[in-house]
Amino acid sequence: MSAAPVGSTVVGSGRSIRVLLADDQHLVRTGFRVILEVEDDIEVVGEAADGARAVEMTRAIRPEVVLMDVEMPGMDGLEATRRIVGAGPDAPAVLILTTFDRDDYLFAALRAGASGFLLKNGTPEELGEAIRVLARGDALLAPEITRRVIATFARPGNPGGAAGGGPDAAAALRELTPRECETLVLLAGGASNAEIAATMRLGEATVKTHVSRVLAKLGLRDRVQAVVFAYENGVVRPGG
Template sequence: MTGEPIRVLLVDDDPLVRAGLRLMLRGAPDVDVVGEAADGADVPDAVRRHTPDVILMDVRMPHLDGIAATRALSSRTGRPPKVIVLTTFDADATVIEALRAGAVGYLVKHTPPEQIVEGVRRAAAGEPVLSPGVARALISHVTEGTDSRTRQAHDRLARLTEREREVAVAVADGRSNAEIARLLHLSVGAVKLHISSALAKLDLTNRTQLAVLAHDARRHPG
C-alpha cells in the first residue's frame, strides 16, 4: 500500500450496522470509508463510483447475497477490491462458500473494533483475514464433503510443480510468507513468486482460495 488511506466500501442491508462500522473505522487515520451499499446488487455501481480497496460485505441481503456479489467481483478483469465477508456465525458454511467465491476472509460482526480495523489493513495488503486455527476449523467444517470435489481439487493441484504444491500446502496451514520461506529454505520473494504462479495456473484470485483447494486435495486418498 502507498501512503494513501485504505478506501473501504460498506455493504450491508442494515443501516445501523453500516453506521456502526463507519463510526468504528473513522478512528483509524489510515482508513477512509468512501461509500455504502444496501444490497449486493448495488455493489458493481458502488465499486465503479468509489473505487474501494477493501469491501466489508454482509452475507445475507434481500436481493443479491454477498457470496454472489463477491463472485461477480472476482470475475472482473484488473484488480478487484479485496472482500472481507461479514457474518453473524463464525462456523457458517456460507462463509467458506464466500471464500471459494473470492473473499480474502471473514469477520464476525461482534469482532472487537481494533481487530476489524486490522483486518481491513491485512486485506488491503493482500493477506488473508483468518487466523491459522480458525482457517483450519472453518475449512475442515465444509471440506469433509464430497469425494468428487476432493478428486477435482487433487487433479487441479496436480497442475502445479512440486515446489508450488509444497508452498500451497504451507499456505493451507496458515503460514505467513516468512514462515514458508524458512520451512522450505526459500527467499520470501521466491515464495511470493510460487504463490503468484500457482494462482495463475489454477485461475484463483487470492491465497485463501489456494488454501481451500489445498485442504480439499489433502483429503484425497492418493
C-alpha cells in the same frame, strides 16, 4: 489475526484505503463508519443497503476493499461478492462480515471469491487490520478459519465436494514444480510465508515468488483460494 506485511501502493503511500460498507442495517453501517473514520489510513467512501447496490456502487466509486454482510434483502452478500470479484483483475477485495459463525457461509464466501471472513463480534482493531491486510493484496485466513476448513473437509459429505477437481485442475497441478507443490501443501496447512521459509529453508523473498507462481499457475486469487483448492483436489487430506 495477522498476515506477513508485503509491499503496497495503497498502504504507506500517503493515500487512504477506500472502503465501501455493504449492510442492510443502518445502525451497523454507522457503527462501522464511526470505527473506521478514526483511522488515518482508512476512508469510508460509500454505503450500500443491499447486494445489488453494493455491486453498482463498486463499479461507480472503485473502492479498494468492500465490507460485505451476508444476509441482505434482494441480492445477498454472497452473490454480490461473486459479481464484484468476477469483474476482473482490478476488482476490490471483499471482506465478509457476519454475525453467523456457520461453515456453509464460510465456504460459500470463499468460493464466491472473498479474500477474508470476519465475525462481527471482533474488535475495532481486528477490523482495521483486516482491511489493511486485504488492501495490501494479501488474504485474511486466520488460523481458526484454516482449522475449520480442514475439519470440514475431514467430514463425510463436506461442502468441498469430492477430491479431484477435473482435468483442468489436474493439468494445472502438473505445471507446478516440486518446490511449488511443497509450497501449496504448506499453504494448505495455514502456514505463513515465514513458516514456509523456515520449513523449506528458503528466504522469504523466494517463498513469496513461489506463492505468486502457485497462484498464477492454478488461476487462484489468493492464499484463501489456495487452501480450498488443495483440499478439493486431493493435494492434501485432513490428518495427512
